[in-house]
Amino acid sequence: MDLGLREKVAIVGGASRGLGRACAERLAREGAHLVIVARGEDELACAATAIAAETGTEVMPVAIDQSRPEGIQTIVERAMERFGRIDILVNNTGGPPPGRFDDHDDAAWQAAFEGTLMSVVRLCRAAVPIMRTQGWGRIVNDTSFTVKEPADRLILSNVFRVGVVALSKTLAREVAADGITVNCVCPGAFDTDRLRAIFREQAAASGQDIEDVRREWKERIPIGRLQRPEELADLVAFLVSDRAAAITGACLPVDGGLTRGLF
Ligand SMILES: NC(=O)c1ccc[n+]([C@@H]2O[C@H](COP(=O)([O-])OP(=O)(O)OC[C@H]3O[C@@H](n4cnc5c(N)ncnc54)[C@H](OP(=O)(O)O)[C@@H]3O)[C@@H](O)[C@H]2O)c1
Structure with a gap:
């Protein structure tokens, strides 16, 4: 199936390893050019070189902390300087630390809020006006199976990822007429x-x-x-394609059947 992603420009967060890296590789194999983000400069540069060599697409690494507002601005500015457009945004970053309610002080809650929720708010805020001008855009927010079934000892993740789902659902309706879709994927255990x-x-x-x-x-x-990271990446590649133009505001698990809830 041709997903029509050749020459599209995608920002993929947390992409030096794990799920973000798998998504980046998959989009590059479809012919998309990439801006990939993570904090660790060396690992990110290696990932960019490897993906570009394997796929022949342009891959620009931006080593930055996505939990900081100035970092988000830099990502978008660098993407526009290099490619002049942003078609696809895959919001993904490191998860907040595990633990129970008693384990986390205000600083931990604030850090999880900035890293898990505000990084998505800020990247969407920066990318949506550009996508609107283009009349086309795709946003996929990586969350977790915990948005459907909160997991023990993951209270920070449980709380702020639900905020990402609410944001996505609300934003999806606001930008639908502009040709932009907004969806969440919910990984199980990769x-x-x-x-x-x-x-x-x-x-x-x-x-x-x-x-x-x-x-x-x-x-x-x-x-x-x-589950294997490529199994999440396959869904993300479909969701950011033209084929998925009618799927927006959705929250789709890739969890091998782990969650028991109906919705
Ligand atoms: N693996 C699973 O089964 C699973 C299940 C449910 C949800 N999730 C969630 O999905 C996301 C990705 O998971 P993963 O398993 O791929 O994690 P991972 O293997 O730990 O990779 C995280 C990636 O994000 C980058 N990163 C972390 N913090 C960052 C920050 N503040 N700014 C920019 N980049 C940052 C990391 O690079 P640097 O450290 O160099 O920045 C790395 O590239 C996480 O939020 C995780 O909690 C994963």
């Missing part, structure tokens, strides 16, 4: 650094062996395995 950190934290908190924690997670997933 074998990435982030999930391995969660396994370590749960093992330390419960006194279990980390392999037992991993096995218990797998047993909760009906398909019987962790």
Whole structure:
């Protein structure tokens, strides 16, 4: 299926590894040019070089902290300087630290608010006027299965990602007439650094062996395995294509059947 992404310009957040990197690779294979973002300069530069070499598209790394307002402005300015347009925005960044209610002080709540919710607000605010002028745009916000079923020991993620879903649903209606769609994807349990950190934290908190924690997670997933980052990237590539013009305001899980809720 031709997704029609050749020569489109996409910003992909948190793209030096994990889910963001898989999304970036997938969009580049479809012929999109990329602005990829993460804080660690060396790892990000390596990712940009590798993706460009594999796909032949232009990949510009912007090493910046997405939780800071000035960082967001820089991403958009650099994208416009280099490519003169922004067609696709994949909002993705690192997850907030795990823990229970008693574990987090005001500073932790504020950091999670800035990193998880405000980074999305600010990137959308900067990109939407450009997409409006173009009469076409695609925004996909990476959230978590926890927006459908809050997870134990992930209270910061549970709270602020629901805000991202509410933002997406509301914004989707406001920008629909401008040819812009806004959707959320909800990853379940993907074998990435982030999930391995969660396994370590749960093992330390419960006194279990980390392999037992991993096995218990797998047993909760009906398909019987962790998901692969490419499986999320395939959905993101479809959602940012012309084919998905009628899908907006949606919140779609890629979780191997993990969540039990009806919606
Ligand atoms: N893996 C899963 O199963 C799963 C499930 C549900 C939800 N999620 C969520 O999906 C997102 C991506 O997950 P992942 O597994 O790919 O995580 P990951 O492997 O830890 O990768 C996170 C990426 O984001 C970058 N990043 C982190 N903080 C950043 C910041 N403040 N500004 C810019 N870039 C930043 C990291 O690079 P630097 O550290 O160099 O900045 C890295 O490239 C996370 O929010 C995670 O909580 C993941």
